[in-house]
Amino acid sequence: MDTLSNDNWQKRLFRKIGRFLNILPADFQAKEKKTSAAGEALRVSKDMLTALGMALIFIQFVIQAFKIPTGSMENSLLVGDFLLGLKYIYGSPVPFSYEKLPGLREPRKNDVVIFKYPGDPNYPNNDEQRYVRLVNTIVFGVLFWDKEVHAIVVHRPKDFIKRCVAVSGDTLQVTDKELFVNGISVPLAKKGLHGDPRTIPYEYDPRDFFGPYRLPVKGEVLHFEQMGLREFFWTRSLVYQENPKAKLDAVLKVYVGDSLYNVFAQKGALYVKYSSWDWHAMEYRLRGLAAEHPGASLRMERHLYLDGKEITEYKLKYNCFFMMGDNRDNSLDSRYWGYVSRKFVNAKAFIIYFSWDSFEPILTAIRFSRIGKLIF
Incomplete structure (x- = not known):
């Protein structure tokens, strides 16, 4: 056993010295070249798989990419802004389930929050009889089997982004467009706006008048x-x-x-x-x-x-939140579809990594001044 170990040790030493002096026999060098080529391919494959695995883990547990599709958050966020949200702040999702890992903290008033739209159906087109749920994937969303056309359907519920203006236990009211939380007037965000000079009576629209309503708390x-x-x-x-x-x-x-x-x-x-x-x-x-x-x-x-x-x-199993757009007169938000459960909160908006104005010519469409802006 000791002799075998010594022989192996001597062979390894011989190869190292031979590579250094470039005096290995030709047949030995050819064998070494084949071995090193196979090893290099294996190493590259391992590196690629490792990078892919790390990227998937990062996407699943750390960040969420989001594109602003409408003007409901103007002028804090503009149509065409691409941003990153931090999932781990409120709790990263557990793969293949509806559960979340513990987060660093709860959503707070004035946070800009990415969340799943609370009105979305659990099945595509809200047709439970037609679809068979297969699996909830990390990247693509939920996979369903469409029994009518015999195909796999990818269904990802819509994500919304709004500002949290009230949390469980708060009492909220809107009077003549002015927001009150616990009886105190809450000003618009620094870049928020009222784009419509009209004030609409409650009978026609709940946008400018409603409440007071108290947000229920967990366990109530x-x-x-x-x-x-x-x-x-x-x-x-x-x-x-x-x-x-x-x-x-x-x-x-x-x-x-x-x-x-x-x-x-x-x-x-x-x-x-x-x-x-x-x-x-x-x-x-x-x-x-x-x-x-x-x-x-x-x-x-x-x-x-x-x-x-x-x-x-x-x-109630979870606390809930009241979300409103910074563009108060042009935002479909909690005034219409109600509270957002803690279970549906995805991420805290963090930074704009790209911004594109689709109404501008290609050469001037990129809003360079917005890239890298932190979201508050």
Whole structure:
């Protein structure tokens, strides 16, 4: 054993000295060249796989790339800005699940947050019967099998970016476009704007007037029979966000006097499916219904079914947040579709790494002055 070890040691020493002096025999050099070529290919392959693995880990746990598609955050963020969000601040997602790792902190008021849109359906086109869920991939999103056309469908729910203006436990109100949180006026972000000089009455749009509303906190029990139409819709959204794998149905029934009224659908019942802000259209219709039947009592029943079982109350599992765009008059945000669950928060916006103005000529389209700007 010792002799074999000594022989191997001597051979290795001979090869090293031979390479240094370039005096190895020709056949030995050829064998060495073949071995080194194979080793180099193996090394390059390992380096490439390592780099790819590190990139995937980085994408999954550290950053999220995002492009600003609309003007809802102007002038803080512009259409065509490309930015990076930091996932680990609020908790990186666990692959192949809906869970998250512990984060450094919770979202705070004034944070610019990237989150999953709370109105998105769990299945493409909200058609659960048509699709079979295959897997939640790291890069591409959720893969589904389309049984009708026999194909794999990639479905990635939309991401939104807004500013967090209130957190669980806060009371929020908008009066004549002015935002109040816990009774204190909250000014617009430094570069935020009101682009519409009009003030719209609440009956037509909840943009400029609504509230006050208190954001529920984790562990709080929410009772549906005590809620108005808007709160019921917002709570339904929270239940959906906290139970993305569950089947959720909401049914509304309207009675005029003692009769079930055909106001929304046949037999007077409306099955609600992941609409963003149907509650406001329904409120408007109910006011018209009351005017059509003066003196008659108007009553609405609200029913929520979770995996086929009716629930009359719900205990909140996560805190929630109220998100608004800095362009207050041109932003589809929590004023319409309600609270964002902690479970749907993805990342904290961090830095603009590129910016492109598609309305400018190619040579001047890049906004160099915006590249590298930190997002506050």
